[in-house]
Amino acid sequence: MRLNESDLLREYTGQRYEIETPMTSWVGKIPKYPHPVASSISNRVMLELGMVTTIISTAAVLVVGFLAAAAFAVTSFKFKCIKLHIESMFMY
Numbered sequence: 001m002r003l004n005e006s007d008l009l010r011e012y013t014g015q016r017y018e019i020e021t022p023m024t025s026w027v028g029k030i031p032k033y034p035h036p037v038a039s040s041i042s043n044r045v046m047l048e049l050g051m052v053t054t055i056i057s058t059a060a061v062l063v064v065g066f067l068a069a070a071a072f073a074v075t076s077f078k079f080k081c082i083k084l085h086i087e088s089m090f091m092y
Helices: 005-011 036-089
Strands: none
């Protein structure tokens, strides 16, 4: 026995539901699974980028720390010199 779709639909008298499929353009279609080679390359690139960022930020923190210490030493030395100069002016 063969069932024809049009005969079956003609005989059916109950409720009919139309199921819509989501429409997307072919241009914006994203594959369900990424390509394994592209996935491993991007993971590798992201890991290297993270390591470079970490190294650069660590170097920046160290350099800024040394500069802050040097600036503090210079300003405290200048302050001491100015303070001694002012005290020596009023000693006589």
